[in-house]
Amino acid sequence: MEQKDLQRFRIMLQESRKKLLQTARKTRTEESSFDTNDLPDEIDLASSEYTQSLTFRLRDREKVLLKKIDKALARIDDGTFGICERCGEEISLKRLEARPVTTLCIRCKEEQENKEKSYS
Secondary structure, three states: OOHHHHHHHHHHHHHHHHHHHHHHHHHHHHHOOOOHHHOOOHHHHHHHHHHHHHHHHHHHHHHHHHHHHHHHHHHHHHOOOOEOOOOOOEOOHHHHHHOOOOOOOHHHHHHHHHHHHHHO
């Protein structure tokens, strides 16, 4: 992969990382606390708890994505970014642009998904 492409992906990943961290800070300061005394009845309380639970699940998913971003940045540093971890082939730029944290080429990812489907 060319150096200019690696730099473009590094910037893309760093921007995604920055946005995720900003969202996490916002959640921690604004969305994570609510006063049950402000909620007049059980339905409001249940709705608020559901919303809070959904927010925390989304943040958990973002935490997983943050780890993937960090690993992708490490792969850029060690020279393995854009190389399929299963077959060793280059991952297409189109696939990396769509999902820069990917570690599998499209063929290996399809094989993985087919195996997962067969176990279901």
